[in-house]
Amino acid sequence: MTAAKDVAVIGGGPAGLFTAEIIARAGHRVTVYERMPSPARKLLMAGRGGLNLTHSEPIENFLTRYGSEADKVRAVVASFPPSALIDWANGLGAETFTGSSGRVFPRAMKASPLLRAWLRRLGELGVTIKTRHRWAGFTPEGGHAFETPDGAIAVKPDATLFALGGASWPKLGSDAAWAETFASAGIPVTPLAAANCGVLIDWSEIFRSRFEGSALKRIALSYAGDTARGEAIITRTGLEGGAIYALVPHLRESLRAQGSVSLAALGGRLAERESPSAIITVDLKPDIEEAALADRLAKPRAKETLTNFIRKAAHLDPPQLALIREAGASLPEDPSALAARIKSVPVTVTGLASIERAISTAGGMDWTALTDDLMIANRPGLFAAGEMLDWEAPTGGYLLQATFATATRAANGMLRWLASAT
Ligand SMILES: Cc1cc2nc3c(=O)[nH]c(=O)nc-3n(C[C@H](O)[C@H](O)[C@H](O)COP(=O)(O)OP(=O)(O)OC[C@H]3O[C@@H](n4cnc5c(N)ncnc54)[C@H](O)[C@@H]3O)c2cc1C
Helix, strand or coil: EEEEEEEEEEEHHHHHHHHHHHHHHCCCCCECCCCCCCCCHHHHHHHHHHHEEEEEECHHHHHHHHCCCCHHHHHHHCCCCCHHHHHHHHCCCCEEEEEECCEEECCCCCCCHHHHHHHHHHHHCCEEEECEEEEEEEEECCEEEEECCEEEEEEEECEEEEECCCCCCCCHHCCCCCHHHHHHHCCCEEEEECCCCCEEECEEEHHHHHHCCCEEEEEEEEEEEEEEEEEEEEECCCCCCHHHHHHHHHHHHHHCCCCCCCEEECCCCCCCCCCCCCCEEEEEECCCCCHHHHHHHHHCCCCCCCHHHHHHHHHCCCHHHHHHHHHHCCCCCCHHHHHHHHHHHEECCCCCHHHCCCCEEEEEEEEEEEECCCCCCCCCEECCCCCHHHCCCCCHHHHHHHHHHHHHHHHHHHHHHHHCCC
């Protein structure tokens, strides 16, 4: 075996901790540097709504979630598939189960038991975790500068893994300050932008005040050929929720093309709005065909108001009815026109919500900067993994899967590199 080397893992989220585990298991001395007072805060936050580790769908479908132009990340995930992540979690004692949606969770749902067991294991493997150590850049000697509570320090390990995360929820630690430092050092970075985030809609005051916090349930949302079923929450500034997140990649593209979403060059901050517009359509009754809905609406109305009649005949709840009115124009009386309106309510999106509350980040370290082993091509011995790389995926477990898969690839690459550099 290779003589033990000093390895720095910078960033103590799941990508960093997983790399640390693999490298330490191979007998190297690993130090994790984390800027926050404790590691993996975003993982803990992810566990609040149920830690969706991965998804049980067939791997062919799973891999399509990373988008048509994502060959690199797809290949990495194919070599560390969901079964490998599930085995690892089960091995840690965080036994998993598959929900009715096909999503895979630890039985405890929360991330904290899994994280506790993981940190214990890392301790047993001899991994040192230095918290409150903020990576501040490269030193002229080829090492790393850190800001610590005891002042600035510099270290020069034999190899380094960067796992600094994306730009969402910066208060949990990942503020993407690295993006500017990397770009200045000649490492290409694709501008960061919010992914899996809400959208902005200029609701009328009356709609906003009555329905903020209400859910639009069992709907289908469409934009530019994408359709997503699920629910969306009406917020003060627009819509949030899984179904809307799925439309974000095309919405971002279109808004950006119009200049309505401008990106701070590399700082990871989204976005001023100018005069945006992208129209999504909401199908309030995706489970019923338009003709069948029109038949229901063709029944005699007797003395009921049109609104009451529609509510009952089409089984619409108050937020759904209000959304139809919010979309403008008076309600058509003709049953076919009414059915068409219910199945295709136009809603104008004026921008994307701030990256501060996005679930994840699009953009990041450009794949052209990386070897197949995820080593930074022009910086031998420096590797990168996790959300700081340029890939994007919907919610459903695809984010953590790619995070762990890229960590595995980088860790194995680093082991090979350490062996060859001996
Ligand atoms: C609310 C929410 C819910 C989510 N739910 C899920 C889910 O259910 N399923 C799923 O698959 N994904 C989910 N995600 C996404 C998932 O948590 C991330 O994709 C994952 O944490 C990325 O891991 P990472 O290690 O690459 O980055 P991070 O988890 O962001 O870790 C990066 C670490 O680097 C540290 N760091 C940053 N800069 C520095 C620096 N200069 N010096 C030292 N340390 C630094 C940060 O403090 C952080 O600890 C969720 C995200 C959010 C915000």
